[in-house]
Amino acid sequence: MFEAAELGRKISREEFDALAPSLRTELLDLQQQLREADFPVVIVFAGVDGAGKNESVNLINEWLDPRWIVTRAYGKPSDEEAERPTFWRFWRDLPPKGKIGLFLSSWYHDPLIARVHGHASAIEFDESLRPIIRFEKTLADEGALILKFWMHLSRPAQKKRLKSLEKEPLTAWQVTETDWKHYELYDKFVATAEQMIMQTSKGHASWRIVEGADSRYRSAVVLQTIKEAIAGHLATRAAASKIAAELKQATRGTDEQAVVPVALPPQPTILSSLDMSQDIDSAVYAQALQEQRARLAHLYRAAIEAKLSTVLVFEGWDAAGKGGAIRRLTNALNARDYQVIPIAAPTEEERAQHYLWRFWRHIARAGRVTVFDRSWYGRVLVERVEGFCSEEAWRRAYNEINDFEEQLTRHGIVLCKFWLHITSEEQLARFKARGEIDYKKWKLTDEDWRNRSKWGEYEQAVNEMVERSSTRTAPWTLVEANSKAYARVKVMNTVANALEHALERLEKHKK
The missing domain is CATH 3.40.50.300 (P-loop containing nucleotide triphosphate hydrolases)
Incomplete structure (x- = not known):
């Protein structure tokens, strides 16, 4: 050579x-x-x-x-x-x-x-x-x-x-x-x-x-x-840009002549199989929350000693309770040891980079907890449904995301991914309630209502997301969140279990 x-x-x-x-x-x-x-x-x-x-x-x-x-x-x-x-x-x-x-x-x-x-x-x-x-x-x-x-x-x-x-x-x-x-x-x-x-x-x-x-x-x-x-x-x-523009121009005005596809009946998804009646009594909730908080506090301190990092991903419908679940979870942690990363539309600096760059840069040092309030899955959810990226781009993103998460878990990071699911009826009720509470009105936007009109498209996207990215080392946890109390306890229990299993593996490895 x-x-x-x-x-x-x-x-x-x-x-x-x-x-x-x-x-x-x-x-x-x-x-x-x-x-x-x-x-x-x-x-x-x-x-x-x-x-x-x-x-x-x-x-x-x-x-x-x-x-x-x-x-x-x-x-x-x-x-x-x-x-x-x-x-x-x-x-x-x-x-x-x-x-x-x-x-x-x-x-x-x-x-x-x-x-x-x-x-x-x-x-x-x-x-x-x-x-x-x-x-x-x-x-x-x-x-x-x-x-x-x-x-x-x-x-x-x-x-x-x-x-x-x-x-x-x-x-x-x-x-x-x-x-x-x-x-x-x-x-x-x-x-x-x-x-x-x-x-x-x-x-x-x-x-x-x-x-x-x-x-x-x-x-x-x-x-x-x-x-x-x-x-x-x-x-x-x-x-390539010129050809794409010409193709787009050529297809304009043909929509009226296009054959309208036959509407298929709604297909069942992994979300439709969830038991949304799951609930927990208020008294039981208070006790369970206290127990899980104590358990999580103990395990996360042990993880710090073991230099074991944790990455938590929260996705879900608007008003599904992601913020509430995150706050209950972080109440068990020391503010010095975690960071919550709220993900919105990319900034100018972030748009100038590969879409995964802004997530890589937030991966914390050993022993810390990083919480993503929405995440890299925006590529295969909102960017897919709203047409912010091409079909080719969001389809190849599954492999890119799986590779990213494999690198995290291979390094020893504990990765938990949550989809908080609520029914369409429950979302509507929460939207209306937000509009009546002064300190929650800011949460309700025109975009929330617009996203709601595409519920079926988002549900199919979520179904494929779980199907393509729920792996052995980075599985999705689907959370029945019509009951906020039930959802919060399930999230905390899942994180605690993951930390417990990771610490046990480390202990066995030492022996």
Whole structure:
């Protein structure tokens, strides 16, 4: 695989100087066009030590406007990073739409090093690459342009390069003891890199192997590749947008001639199978609430000691009692140890990122409790029903969400997901009651009434959501919430049970 990057190709200073002005101008022009685009550019640099990764990143920042570039390099995870799933720090650092992100020692570094040093078997190495493939596919599906450069040197060229850097006082600091240890493992590095590149080079995120011995040749290849890729992606996205607009225009005015589909009778859903008569006596409720609160307080403190994080997701109909259930639950916790994240329409900053970004950024440190009042499931609920995203986007979101939740639970996070269900009649009664109570009137909006008119569509969406995303490690809990008292006790009991089981598993693992 790497033979073509060990040919000793060079570009003379005169050739590079003749190429540079026009190439730099074109890149700057493309960067300005990119600022108005609906996608980010993610550029990954990996490769042999001394092959020019750092120099390439520095040159890009020098040639382009650094205000629209995000540069990130990673070392050993900090305590803050280690307490969260592996990809948390990468999601946090992703560039927004219109910007370029340069990544050194990125998501490829740890799997590669672990395999080279014998800390991971071949099977474990392959397994560690799968989340990377899914991560890049998730970004690309949302429009991101992903470029990956493997900067290569032959073994003799690497030795020559490291010695050359060591001799110069101004560059000697760049060569470390680790670099020379990696040099001794050169053959293992190259063999492992070959496997990694073959498995992770996809159409949406392919690798470009760059010969790094000659700095001018290396720079020309990297910069030319970036120029062509951005120009091509801009053109592709513009063409796709134009075609979509033309199709939309072509279908206007045809609605009246369209055949009206035969209305099917309402289909049963998983929600229609719930026993909505579930209730609890007021006296029993007071006692049960007190008991569950004490139990939860004890378990959550034990979870803090065990550095066991908890993520709670609340979805449900308008007026189903999500807020009331959350308040009863958090009353058992210390305000220092939890955060409630109310999810509304995305802000301008959030719209510039992948839709999962705003949820990843809120994943808390070990031992904390994060409560999402509405969540990433908005993609397959409100965005689906209201047409805020394409059918293709919400359909692929099931796999993206399942992957996200799998990363959380694999990291050891306790994840509980609740759908609070009420009947249409109960919702109407609660809407009317809200309109009569001064301190609750603000909760009732025109949007609530509009959403109610689409009850059937939302119920079908909920049914598919549960069907597609209730997994063994992240199951949905459907809560019969016509009785607020019953719902609150069920929610608290479910969370307490989940913490109890997780703590028991940790204890068994220690033994």
